[in-house]
Structure formats: C-alpha cells, structure tokens
Amino acid sequence: MFNSIFDSSTAGLEISTALIAAAVALVLGIALAITHAKTSQTTKSMMVTLAVLPVLVMAVMIMINGNLGTSIAILGAFSLIRFRSIAGHAKDLMAVFATMMIGLACGMGHILFATVVMAIYIVATLLFTYTHFLEPDPRERVLKIVIPEDMDYEDVLTDTFKKYTSRHHLVRMKTMNMGSLYKLTYDVKMKHGVKEKDFLDEIRTKNMNLKVLLSEPYCEEEV
Secondary structure: OOOOOOOOOHHHOOHHHHHHHHHHHHHHHHHHHHHHHHHOOOOHHHHHHHHHHHHHHHHHHHHHOOOHHHHHHHHHHHHHHHHOOOOOOHHHHHHHHHHHHHHHHHHOOOHHHHHHHHHHHHHHHHHHHHOOOOOOOOOEEEEEEEEEOOOOHHHHOHHHHHHHEEEEEEEEEEEEOOOOEEEEEEEEEEOOOOOHHHHHHHHHHHOOOOOEEEEOOOOOOOO
C-alpha cells in the first residue's frame, strides 16, 4: 500500500516523478504551515519555512542516493544550521520535525505514507488545540515571593496558603541582594472561587510589600 513511486535506484529518476514528489511535499508543507498558524502564535517567516522545507529535505534525500560520504556532509550542514538557530516553543519544534518527516518520506517516494501521516498529525493537532483534552488544570500556578531574611516564612505564610490554595509545595529557594532577601518559588493549586488578587494582597501584607509574582507554569518571567 505504501510502496515508493521511485525505482529501486534514483540514478535514473525521471523528472516527472521528481516533480510529483516535490509537489506533494510542497502541498503537505503548506497544509502544515496553515495548521500551525491556526493552532499557535507564529510569524510569516516560520510559515514560509514550514511550507518550503519539505521540498528541500526531499531534494537532499534524492541527492544522497545511499552515498555514505554525502550523508555525513549533509548531516554536518544540518548541524551548523541547528546551532545557529534560536530555540523555539515546543509546537515550533514539533512542526519543524513534521516537515522533516514529509521531506524524508517524499524523498524516498512514499508520498501516500507522508499524506496519511500528515492527515493524522493535522487532525490530532486541531483536536488537542480546540478541546480540553490534555489541557492542564487551570488552577495550577507558580508563585514567586521575595521576603526579608529575618522572616519565618513557614509560620507567616501557612495560614494564607491554607485559605487560598488546596496544595502548595516549595520547589526552590535562593538568596538575593547580598543575602538580605530570599526568593521563594512555590507550586500551588488555587481553590475554587478564590480571587488571585486577594491572595496576592494578603501575601504583600506579610512580606513587607516586596515583589510577588503569580504565573502559569513554565512562564519565563522573573520576579
């Protein structure tokens, strides 16, 4: 069912067959780029990359044609590109990996296989994005508090945590400002119906109105 449209050797590859593979790679790349734009924040540069990259990978696969030396050279070129690029979000990396799969499959002539896998990928991405399936608990938060060095945080903050959270766990503690301040990082789960502003206001009354940050997990902002 998933047989290659190429012969056993690409040495005598016909231009019409190569154009079919390139057209399929381009169409699948465009479909992937549109899906990525619909399900995450992106840029035109990223969309163009996702649309065109499968064709380039397909061409590389045809040029390699089982040559070990060429394969190593191409691997080195991809490594240079990787280390000169900026790390993106998880969805960006997944999309780039998907484009590589399209290019590899089309470069080997397995265009039906590439089409089926991409259809599954697009349906799964849309399903997970527009439904609550696999969605983390919206009450999960990361709390970062700055306190003075002489504050007994275990006793002072216990009542506040019991009032506003159903779970709290201290995950990190470090000194600041030459040891005169401490920054505490908690994983907390807010109770139903509580107001986060009231939670922060009560903490501010206990930490001498020093900085407090309540954010979603994996937020890069620092307090």
